[in-house]
Amino acid sequence: MKAKKILLVEDNPDDEALTLRALSKCGVVNEVDVVRNGQDAVDYLFAREKFQDRDAKDLPQLVLLDLKLPMLDGLEVLEIIRREELTCTLPVVIFTSSKEQSDLTKGYRLGVNSFVCKPINFAEFSESIRQLGLYWLLINEPPPKTY
Amino acid sequence: MPWSQQAKSYPGRYIDSNRLLLVIAIMALMAYGIAGLAIWIIYQARLEQYSQNLLGAAQNKVALLEYVTRQHYEKEHDQPPAPGNDTSGLADYPLSEPERVEILEHFAQAVGGSGSFRLTGENLLVYTVGNKLTITSSREGDEVNDYGLSSTEMDEPLRRALAGESGTIIARDYRGKRVIAALVPLPQLGAAMVVKMDMTEFSAPYRRAAIITLLVGTLLIIGSGVFCWREGHRIIGKLAASESRYRTLMDNVPLCVFLKDGNGHYLTANRYFYLRYGVDKKSIPEMSDHAIFPPEVARKHINDDQRVLEEGITLTGYETQMLNGEERIIRYLKCPLKNDEGEPKGIVGIHQDVTQDRRNSEALKQLNAELESQVRKRTAQLELANRELESFAYSVSHDLRAPLRAMAGFSEALKEEYENSFDATAADYIKRIHRATGNMAELIDSLLSLSRSTTGELKVVPLDLSRMAADVVDDLRSASPDHRPQVQIAPNLNAEGDSRLIRNVLENLIGNAWKYTRLSADPQIEIGSAMTRPPDEGGEETAEIEAFFVRDNGAGFDMTYANKLFRPFQRLHTEKEFQGSGIGLATVERIIHRHNGQIWAHSEPGRGATFYFTLDQLA
Structure with missing residues (x-):
């Protein structure tokens, strides 16, 4: 069985490069699709607009979601994901620079599976990514398919 | 005129001293009259009794003389009186002249020795011998005098007794003193018995009683007069103090206060009332509202007065009056002035000018509203500033970190992937970049923390x-x-x-x-x-x-x-x-x-x- 995809929602190209590097360094073999704003993330998941060729039923195994995004921000994207029948069980990890109390509260209220703060130190950053990949792709049992 | 002086003279109206004196005099006279009457009644009764006593004494003596005469007659003539005749009279005993004189002289001796009774009491026997009149007195030291027959020289009791009068009379005796005398005539013997006593002695106790009554009564009148005068003085003092308190209060209360009678006419008012409505203090009694206020205000006042008087209630409210061309808001109160029976017989009224209070409270209200809007505005500004600050802090935490992470990440990547081709200097530079990013990350965290410590x-x-x-x-x-x-x-x-x-x-x-x-x-x-x-x-x-x-x-x-x-x-x-x-x-x-x-x-x-x-x- 082909390993499922990871959806990375990240507007900062540097963070994107660092995340991808860290993922590949720690041996995550899953394919990573990258979208650069909130609207694209929603379109991707529901196979709309420029992602209409995608199979909507082929959901990623994990969504790594930044909070500060152009157009729809991360929390709004999360709200849509949790509201829709198709995606309401999708594992979503907020991966952000913010440690704001209000963001944490709102994220968990909206049903995020995990909230991880991006460390500035690259070693720590890589370690975070490695553990995230390990946990969500190998250890964690994904939700059963609802379709 | 100063207000306090007027207050002092005020209670004089309540008390008329002449009338008071008249009442006291009449009452005193009545008391004297009653006492005098009582004494007089007792005096009369005693006089009556005394007269009887004197008469009784005289009759006893005459009875004795008659008895002696009868004895003598029976002894001398050895002849009992004709049976069936009156035993008291001597008509049945015809005596000769010498016998008569002898009996009378003997009896006179007995009377002369009988002494007096009381202080001035005296028994007198008077009889005629030929032309001579013989009077024998029981008084000690008095001698038996022989008088001429001239009736004018005789005193009144003797004269009247000899003339045959019987009973008790009050007349002057031979000494010229008023006496009470009991007269018993003895016509058969040509004699009369008189028992008398001085009126002075008889009436002495009553005179004393009258004098004592007069003295005690006078003392009582003087005492009660003094008491009344002091009590009156005290009451007047109290009234004056009360009046002074009332006036002082009235005239210093910064309100218009007035009193009206049951017909809606003004009785009196206070200084503020006079000043405010331009009414003369002397002309206020009997004035009506029409004389002071414009017609419509006066009508309202009169209607209010009627309600207060009829229903006995207290009215309060606000009314508008024009004063010197300016509209003033007056808060008024009218309450009934009740008499002793609790019926409303007059009105107490108060006018308070609340124009300034109204203005102040309106100004205050406006000020408060302005202040509130200011506060709202400022609060909104502050909230905006706070939100801006928070969004700034958010940006700092997010946006400053991203490039830092890039620097740290890529310097690390550079070191990992090209470490072998670096010389020591290059490696040191990379290390310095790495450390600097760490310091800056800490700085950003601290700044965020500082910002959070003052907001929220x-x-x-x-x-x-x-x-x-x-x-x-x-x-x-x-x-x-x-x-x-x-x-x-x-x-x-x-x-x-x-x-x-x-x-x-x-x-x-x-x-x-x-x-x-x-x-x-x-x-x-x-x-x-x-x-x-x-x-x-x-x-x-x-x-x-x-x-x-x-x-x-x-x-x-x-x-x-x-x-x-x-x-x-x-x-x-x-x-x-x-x-x-x-x-x-x-x-x-x-x-x-x-x-x-x-x-x-x-x-x-x-x-x-x-x-x-x-x-x-x-x-």
């Missing part, structure tokens, strides 16, 4: 500082396992405050202690509370208060620079000695101040430092 709401809850400190120490232990200071935390350090911010305080203070004991030989940290004296500000002696403290035996600092301790970005140690952003203590101070607490420190270089703080007075 305080959520005050009970805190267990001992447990919180232990948590912080655990975090520090796991973060730097190579540094092992000995930590002592006092139990039961309880306080109230915002848990997140106070934890930040402990993190900073204990973190500092941790940091500055790094080079100590036997590093020790102590957290507890103690009674201590905060540093005096402005030379004032401060009292000892209980403060929490965090003490270490680390590097310490020079107290000369203590004032710079809590300023942001101020550091007392070089970056090389101890790392730090210089923001931690500034944040701590702001948090403590937000909790209305105090923070201060004691230290000596090389001998450690103690930071004290209080959280007592929460706003």
Whole structure:
């Protein structure tokens, strides 16, 4: 069985490069699709607009979601994901620079599976990514398919 | 005229002294009359009785004489009287002239020796012998006188007795004194018996009684007069005081006060009333509302008066009056003035000018509204500023971190992937970039923390500082396992405050202690509370208060620079000695101040430092 995809929602190209590097360094073999704003993330998941060729039923195994995004921000994207029948069980990890109390509260209220703060130190950053990949792709049992 | 003087003369109206005197005189005369009448009645009764007594005494004596005469006659003539005749009279005993004279002379001797009775009592026997009149008195020392037959020389009682009159009379006797005399004539013997006594003696007790009554009565009248006069004086004094109080109150109350009678006419009013409505004090009695107020206001007043009088209620309300061309708002009160039976017989009214109060309260209302809108505006501005600040802090935390992460990440990637081709200098440069990013990340965190410490709401809850400190120490232990200071935390350090911010305080203070004991030989940290004296500000002696403290035996600092301790970005140690952003203590101070607490420190270089703080007075 082909390993499922990871959806990375990240507007900062540097963070994107660092995340991808860290993922590949720690041996995550899953394919990573990258979208650069909130609207694209929603379109991707529901196979709309420029992602209409995608199979909507082929959901990623994990969504790594930044909070500060152009157009729809991360929390709004999360709200849509949790509201829709198709995606309401999708594992979503907020991966952000913010440690704001209000963001944490709102994220968990909206049903995020995990909230991880991006460390500035690259070693720590890589370690975070490695553990995230390990946990969500190998250890964690994904939700059963609802379709 | 001054108001107080008028008040003084006022009670005179209530009391008419002439009438009072007349009443007292009439009552005194009546009392005298009654007493006199009583004495007179007793006097008359006693006089009647006395007359009878005197008459009785005279008759006894005459009866005795008759008896003697009869005895003598029977003895001399040896002839009993003709049977069936009256025994009391002497008609049956015809005596010769010598016999008659002999009997009378004998009897006169007996009368003369019988003495007097009482003080002035006297028995008299009078008879004629030929032309001569013989009078025998029982009074001692008086001799039997022989008078001529001239009736004018005889005194009235004797004369009338000899003339055959019987009974009791009051007349003048031979001494010219008024006497009461009982007359009993003896026509058969040509004699008369008189028993008499001076009127002076008889009436002496009654005269005494009258005099005593007069004296006692006069004393009583004088006494009661004096009492009445003093009591009246006292009442007048009280009335005057009451009147003075009433007037003073009336005229100094800053309200218009007036009294009206049952017909709605003014009786009196106070000074404010006169001044305000331009009414003359003397002309106010009998004035009606029409004379003072415009027609429609007067009509309303009269209607109000009628309601108060008919229903006996108190009316209050507001009315508008024009005064000097200005509209004034008057608050009025009218209540019934009741008589002793509780019926409304007049009206007490009060007018209060509340125009200024109204204006003030309206101005105040407007001012309040303005102030409120100002507050709302300012609050909105403040909220906006706070939101801007928060969004700024958010941007700082997010946007400043991203490039930093890039620098750190890519310098690391560079090192990992091209390490072999780097010489020592290049490797050092990479290391410096790496370290700088770390410092900047810490700086950003500190700045964020500082910004959060002054904004946002305080959520005050009970805190267990001992447990919180232990948590912080655990975090520090796991973060730097190579540094092992000995930590002592006092139990039961309880306080109230915002848990997140106070934890930040402990993190900073204990973190500092941790940091500055790094080079100590036997590093020790102590957290507890103690009674201590905060540093005096402005030379004032401060009292000892209980403060929490965090003490270490680390590097310490020079107290000369203590004032710079809590300023942001101020550091007392070089970056090389101890790392730090210089923001931690500034944040701590702001948090403590937000909790209305105090923070201060004691230290000596090389001998450690103690930071004290209080959280007592929460706003």
